[in-house]
Amino acid sequence: MSDPYLPGSLINSQLIASLAARTALETPGVLRLEPTLEGFLARLGPAALRSLRHPGSQDGSYRHDGVTATINDGTARVDLDIATDIAYTALTVAEAVQQRIHENISHTGLTPGRIHIHILSIEPRPE
Amino acid sequence: MALEDVPRLGCGRSIDEVWAGIDQPPTGHEEHCQYCQTARTRLQRLQEATVALRESDLHDPELKPRPGLTRAIMDVARAEVRRGNRLLVRTTDHGTIEISEQALDSLIRIAATAIPGIHSRRCRIDIRTLPNSPHETTSTARAPRLVINFRVAAAAGIDIPKTVDALRQKIRTAIPAGIGIDAGTINITVEDLYDV
Numbered sequence: 001m002s003d004p005y006l007p008g009s010l011i012n013s014q015l016i017a018s019l020a021a022r023t024a025l026e027t028p029g030v031l032r033l034e035p036t037l038e039g040f041l042a043r044l045g046p047a048a049l050r051s052l053r054h055p056g057s058q059d060g061s062y063r064h065d066g067v068t069a070t071i072n073d074g075t076a077r078v079d080l081d082i083a084t085d086i087a088y089t090a091l092t093v094a095e096a097v098q099q100r101i102h103e104n105i106s107h108t109g110l111t112p113g114r115i116h117i118h119i120l121s122i123e124p125r126p127e
Numbered sequence: 128m129a130l131e132d133v134p135r136l137g138c139g140r141s142i143d144e145v146w147a148g149i150d151q152p153p154t155g156h157e158e159h160c161q162y163c164q165t166a167r168t169r170l171q172r173l174q175e176a177t178v179a180l181r182e183s184d185l186h187d188p189e190l191k192p193r194p195g196l197t198r199a200i201m202d203v204a205r206a207e208v209r210r211g212n213r214l215l216v217r218t219t220d221h222g223t224i225e226i227s228e229q230a231l232d233s234l235i236r237i238a239a240t241a242i243p244g245i246h247s248r249r250c251r252i253d254i255r256t257l258p259n260s261p262h263e264t265t266s267t268a269r270a271p272r273l274v275i276n277f278r279v280a281a282a283a284g285i286d287i288p289k290t291v292d293a294l295r296q297k298i299r300t301a302i303p304a305g306i307g308i309d310a311g312t313i314n315i316t317v318e319d320l321y322d323v
Binding site: 086094114119120 | 202210227233307
């Protein structure tokens with residue numbers, strides 16, 4: 001029996017971004033998502049965030065720390081900025097993240113689009 | 128006609144000129160000019176108030192950044208630097224995988240720290256995509272080839288050719304282990320010697 005699909009109208013780019021971020025962080029070898037200025041300002045408060053145009057959904061996309069998700073014609077595209085653990089092979093980690101996000105997006109009822117992974121840092125896991 | 132809206136004293140000097148020298152002794156002109164002396168007296172009060180306010184802000188606990196704020200700002204700044212130059216290393220069925228030049232650079236520098244007598248200097252990395260081989264059908268067919276130009280300083284008195292060979296071998300091992308691609312061409316230049 002296949003997994004029940006969530007109604008498409010409930011799925012927005014913010015939810016896909018959150019799903020992608022959680023999936024990435026649960027993948028062995030991913031240390032963190034890389035912070036962005038928008039994410040930092042969002043934590044400071046709405047007033048700081050209003051000075052920037054993002055993270056809006058003017059173009060159907062949602063941006064937060066290290067993740068951008070866009071839904072267009074039922075297809076979800078994700079861009080992810082990650083840091084990986086030097087004890088793992090970065091490309092293997094990135095491919096696992098891609099595969100897992102692809103599967104998890106397909107469970108939402110949307111079509112998984114391109115999933116672009118950017119490895120911004122490779123470093124030892126903090127003590 | 129250009130209009131000058133800089134406030135001027137009766138003697139013709141601008142108030143900015145007087146302010147610029149407010150923490151210095153009066154000039155010869157200022158010692159004899161009543162306009163400048165009046166302006167200096169008033170500006171000195173302003174300077175005292177400014178200094179007091181600045182000192183107060185420096186020691187006001189209310190104006191201290193929250194714990195972790197400075198670190199968060201630096202994390203964002205570092206991430207923005209890493210976003211700068213990225214190299215496409217693999218295209219899969221699901222999308223692309225890029226790696227920042229900074230990530231590669233730091234991996235190479237970490238490898239170099241294991242070689243005694245070597246200090247890392249500049250590192251420049253280029254990537255070239257090799258053409259498809261007729262036998263390759265997987266998503267990894269377009270294998271990227273790195274060209275690493277690494278400049279180092281060597282300790283005076285070490286066997287440089289032997290040490291550089293060891294460094295090259297270390298990088299050649301570290302990149303496939305850390306990233307998953309071949310190290311490609313590794314050009315190492317010893318550009319300086321340092322005293323131990």
